[in-house]
Amino acid sequence: MAPSSAAAGSGAPLEWKLSQVFGERSPGEEAPDVPDDVISSIEFDKTGDHLAVGDRGGRVIIFKRKDGKDHFRRQVERSESDFAWHPEYRYMTEFQSHEPEFDYLKSLEIEEKVNKVKWCPMPNGSLFMLSTNDRTIKLWKVKERKMKKVREKDLGPYICPENALLAERSYVSDQEKINFDNGHHVEWTEKIAQQKLPSHELPGIADYNNDALARCRKIYAHAHDFNINSLSNNSDGETFVSVDDLRINLWNMEISSQCFNIIDIKPTNMEDLTEVITSAQFHPVHCNLLAYSSSRGFIRLVDMRQSALCDHSARILQDGEQRSSKSFFTEIIASISDIKFAADGRYLMSRDYLNLKLWDLHMGSKPVATFKVHEHLCPRLSDLYDNDSIFDKFDCCLSGDGLHFATGSYSYLLRIFSHGFGSEEGVTVGSCKNPSRASLPAAPRARRSSISNLARGFYRQARENSSSVANDTPCDLKQKLLHLAWHPTENLIACAAGSSLFMYYA
Numbered sequence: 001m002a003p004s005s006a007a008a009g010s011g012a013p014l015e016w017k018l019s020q021v022f023g024e025r026s027p028g029e030e031a032p033d034v035p036d037d038v039i040s041s042i043e044f045d046k047t048g049d050h051l052a053v054g055d056r057g058g059r060v061i062i063f064k065r066k067d068g069k070d071h072f073r074r075q076v077e078r079s080e081s082d083f084a085w086h087p088e089y090r091y092m093t094e095f096q097s098h099e100p101e102f103d104y105l106k107s108l109e110i111e112e113k114v115n116k117v118k119w120c121p122m123p124n125g126s127l128f129m130l131s132t133n134d135r136t137i138k139l140w141k142v143k144e145r146k147m148k149k150v151r152e153k154d155l156g157p158y159i160c161p162e163n164a165l166l167a168e169r170s171y172v173s174d175q176e177k178i179n180f181d182n183g184h185h186v187e188w189t190e191k192i193a194q195q196k197l198p199s200h201e202l203p204g205i206a207d208y209n210n211d212a213l214a215r216c217r218k219i220y221a222h223a224h225d226f227n228i229n230s231l232s233n234n235s236d237g238e239t240f241v242s243v244d245d246l247r248i249n250l251w252n253m254e255i256s257s258q259c260f261n262i263i264d265i266k267p268t269n270m271e272d273l274t275e276v277i278t279s280a281q282f283h284p285v286h287c288n289l290l291a292y293s294s295s296r297g298f299i300r301l302v303d304m305r306q307s308a309l310c311d312h313s314a315r316i317l318q319d320g321e322q323r324s325s326k327s328f329f330t331e332i333i334a335s336i337s338d339i340k341f342a343a344d345g346r347y348l349m350s351r352d353y354l355n356l357k358l359w360d361l362h363m364g365s366k367p368v369a370t371f372k373v374h375e376h377l378c379p380r381l382s383d384l385y386d387n388d389s390i391f392d393k394f395d396c397c398l399s400g401d402g403l404h405f406a407t408g409s410y411s412y413l414l415r416i417f418s419h420g421f422g423s424e425e426g427v428t429v430g431s432c433k434n435p436s437r438a439s440l441p442a443a444p445r446a447r448r449s450s451i452s453n454l455a456r457g458f459y460r461q462a463r464e465n466s467s468s469v470a471n472d473t474p475c476d477l478k479q480k481l482l483h484l485a486w487h488p489t490e491n492l493i494a495c496a497a498g499s500s501l502f503m504y505y506a
Contacts, residue, residue, distance in 0.1 A: 013418050013421065013423070013427060014404065014416070014418070014427070014491055014506035015506055016416065016427060016429050016493075016504045016505070016506045017504065017505060017506070018502065018503070018504055019086055019088065019492065019503040019504060019505045020088060020089060020501075020502075020503040021500060021501070021502055021503070022063075022091075022500065022501040023037075023499050023500040023501055024500040024502075034499065035056055036055065036056050036057030037055055037056070037057060037499035038055060038056045038496075038498055038499050039053055039054070039055050039483060039496035039498070039499060039500075039501065040054050040055055040056050040113055040114055040115065040483065040496075041053070041054035041114055041115065041116050041117045041483055042054075042117075042483045042484060042485040042494055042495070042496055042501075043116075043117045043118060043119060043129075043485055044119075044485050044486070044487055044488055044494070045119035045122070045127075045488075046119065046122075046488055047488070048065065048087065048487045048488045048489055048490060048492075049064065049065040050062060050063065050064055050065070050092070050119070050127065051063040051064075051089055051485070051494055052117045052119065052129055053117075053496070053501060054097065054114030054115075054116070054117045054131060055113075055114060055499070056111075056112075056113040056114075057112060057113075058096055058097055058098040058099060058100075058112030058113065058114060058133065059094055059095070059096055059097065059114070060094060060095055060097045060114060060117060060129075060131055060140070060214075061091070061093075061094040062092045062093050062094065062142060062212070063089040063090065063091060063092055064089060064090055064092040065087050065088070065089055066087075066088045066089060066090050067087065067088070086490065086492060086505035087487065087490055087492055087505075089503070092212050093142065093211070093212035093213075093214065095140070095214035097112075097114055097131040097133075097138060097140070098112040098113075098114060098131070098133040098136065098138070099112050100112045101135070101136075103135075110133065110134050110135050110136075111133065111134065112133060113133055113134070114131050114132070114133060115132050115133055115134065115227075115228055115229060116130075116131070116132050116228070116229075116230060116231045117129060117130070117131045118130045118131075118231045118232070118233055118240070119233075120139070120233055120237075120240075120253065121233070121237040126141060126142075126143065127141065127142040127143070127144075128140065128141055128142075128217075129142065130231055130233070130240065132228050132231055132242065133228070134227040134228055135221065135224055135227075135228065136219060136220070136221045137219070137220040137221070137228070137231065137242055137251075138216050138218070138219050138220070139216070139217045139218035139219075139220070139253060139256075140214050140215065140216055140217065141214070141215050141217050142212055142213070142214045143212065143213050143214075143215070144210060144211070144212050145210075145211050145212070145213060146210060146211070218253070218254075218256040219256055220242070220251055220256045220259070221256075223242065223249050223259050224242065224244045224247065224249070225244070225246075225247075226244040226245040226246055226247070227244055227245065228242055228243065228244050229243055229244060229245070229277075229278065229279065230242075230243035230278075230279045230280050230281075231243070232280055232281045232282045232290075233282065234282045234287050235282060235283070235284060235285060235286070235287045236287040238252060238253060238254075239251060239252055239253065239287075240253065240282075241262070241280055241282065241290065242259075243277055243279065243280040243292065244277070245276040245277055246264065246265050246266040246273075246276060246277065247261055247263065247264050247265075247266065247277075248261070248262055248263035248264075248277065248280055248290075248292060249261055249262070250262045250304075260308070261309070262290075262304060262308070262309060262310045263277070263292065263302070263309070263310050263311060264309065264311065265277065265311070274296070275294045275295045275296040275298075276294065276295045277292055277293070277294060278293050278294060278295055278335060278336050278337060278338075278393075279292065279293045279336065279337065279338050279339050280292035280293070280339075281339055281340065281341055283341060283345050284341050284342075284343060284344075284345045285344070285345040286345065288303055288304050288305045289301060289302070289303060289304075289345075290302050290304060290310070291339060291341070291348060292339075293336035293338075293339045293350060294335075294336065295331070295334075295335040295336075296331060296334060296335070297318065297319065297331075297334030297335065297336060297352060298316055298317070298318050298336075299316070299317035299318070299336065299339060299348065299350060299359065300313035300314075300315070300316055300317075301313065301314055301315040301316075301317070301361065302314050315361070315364055316364060317348070317350075317359050317361075317364040317367075318364065318365075319357065319366055319367055319370075320365055320366055321366065329381045329385065329390065332353070332385070332390055332391070333352060333353040333354050333381070333390065334352055335352060335353065336350050336351065336352050337351050337352065337353070337392075337393035337394055337395070338350070338351045338393070338394065338395045338396050339351075339396075340396055340397055340398055342398050342402035343398075343400055343401075343402060343488075344402065345361075346360065346361060346362075347359065347360060347361070347368070347398075347402055348361060349396050349397075349398050349405055350367075350396070351373075351394050351395065351396035351407050353374060353390060353392070353394075354372065354373065354374045354375060354377070354378070355370050355371060355372055355373060355374075356370070356371040356373055356396055356405060356407050356415075356417065357369070357370050357371070358370075358371075358405065358419060368419070369419050371405065371415075371417040371424070371426060372424075372425075373394075373407060373409055373415050374409065376475075377475070384477075387477065389410075389477045392480055392482065393482065394407055394408050394409070394480075394481075394482055395407065395408065395482060395483050395484055395485075397484055397485055397486040397493070398486060399486055399491060400486070400487070400488050400489050400490075403418060403419060403420075404416060404417070404418050404419075404491070405417045405418075405419070406484060406486060406493055406495075407484070408480070408481030408482055408483070408484055408495060409428075409481060410475045410476055410477050410479060410480060410481075411430070411475055411476045411479050412430065412476075412479045412480075412481050412497040412498075413428050413429070413430055413481060414428070414429045414430075414481060414484070414493065414495055414502075414504065415427075415428055416428075416429065416493075429504060479497070479498070481495055481496065481497055482496065483495065483496040484496065490505070491505060491506040492504070492505045493505075
């Protein structure tokens with residue numbers, strides 16, 4: 001369904017409620033987030049059964065849908081009743097994706113922070129995913145397995161090991177006579193024949209525990225001189241691109257020793273540099289089309305069939321209204337931090353510092369719709385520049401039907417918009433118990449494992465505010481909701497508030 005038919009598809013905006021929280025601290029544990037535990041990337045797989053979360057400590061945590069095997073049955077039950085059902089997730093596994101490194105040639109420290117995680121096509125039901133830090137990309141295979149664990153039971157006086165039977169045969173009384181053919185008491189054997197013995201008393205019954213193991217299958221390294229900011233898988237299932245500030249490289253997943261540079265905007269003299277690449281994504285349908293954004297507010301759509309080096313763009317998407325008024329901050333706030341294609345590939349969503357914009361690929365002169373996210377911060381641009389908040393990069397995401405859009409804001413606020421219906425200001429949802437609480441100075445404390453942090457989930461009611469109320473409340477610039485992802489088929493949003501993972505449903 002296209003965004004233009006939104007009014008026909010649904011006549012009312014969605015009502016959002018909180019579903020799950022992972023990693024939120026209890027009221028008595030109000031210390032600031034440990035830097036290594038802060039979430040840096042979120043991604044659903046295409047089925048929505050798995051959710052991957054990367055953090056600044058180089059770890060990747062995977063959550064699995066609780067009802068993954070009964071998804072079809074749940075869909076039928078939901079269609080036959082009015083019960084508001086929504087997916088729920090549980091902790092599955094985690095692994096250390098990257099470690100801190102040091103580039104001796106450039107005397108540069110490379111931190112372990114996971115910049116992006118991307119799920120790959122799943123051949124034979126296996127789970128594959130890409131993760132990257134500033135320089136190195138890794139391909140991981142996550143395999144689920146069942147661990148067999150034999151239950152420990154008290155065998156009692158009637159069941160003895162064979163050696164005990166041989167040693168104590170002469171000491172068995174007539175009342176406790178053993179049938180030595182099978183080592184079982186006669187009465188106990190008769191109960192088995194009559195199926196009167198409880199199943200938990202049967203010997204040899206095994207208990208199965210689900211477990212997952214992650215293994216690194218490929219390492220794609222030494223191809224970027226600048227920090228990697230984006231990854232995107234191609235619809236052909238065989239290739240992907242890695243993006244840094246000045247170059248875009250095309251990889252084959254099976255070949256880690258070489259890649260092809262398809263876009264290079266590095267000038268001969270770095271003093272002539274006017275823009276950098278901020279994000280890129282493959283078209284979801286056509287494997288030859290690639291879109292990438294720049295710090296000047298341009299979105300370029302290139303066709304890789306035209307030439308080996310795709311510096312000449314096939315189409316440029318640019319908001320003409322931005323060129324009318326210019327100031328010192330114009331180019332800074334015009335920088336696009338993230339782009340996302342709709343599922344049908346017709347529409348494209350972009351996020352700059354102030355706005356969320358919806359583009360039609362058939363009309364590149366201006367966006368179809370513009371949703372104002374940070375308009376209330378326009379009078380404070382000078383202060384935002386002084387404390388570097390104006391350079392914050394917020395993600396954006398779209399619903400599976402392409403009718404609803406979401407992005408983050410300060411004070412851990414989630415902004416959700418709909419095209420064609422609902423309020424232009426959208427819906428603002430808070431992602432913490434007290435969003436206006438001021439951030440405390442960092443206190444020294446022991447590093448807590450992300451298992452204990454993210455694996456504990458609980459439920460509570462969501463707090464919803466209108467945009468007008470949110471604009472009147474103090475804006476905490478240290479509480480940034482930068483990363484979020486929308487479930488591919490359900491109205492479910494996962495977003496990161498510091499080291500906590502919040503899930504909302506509608």
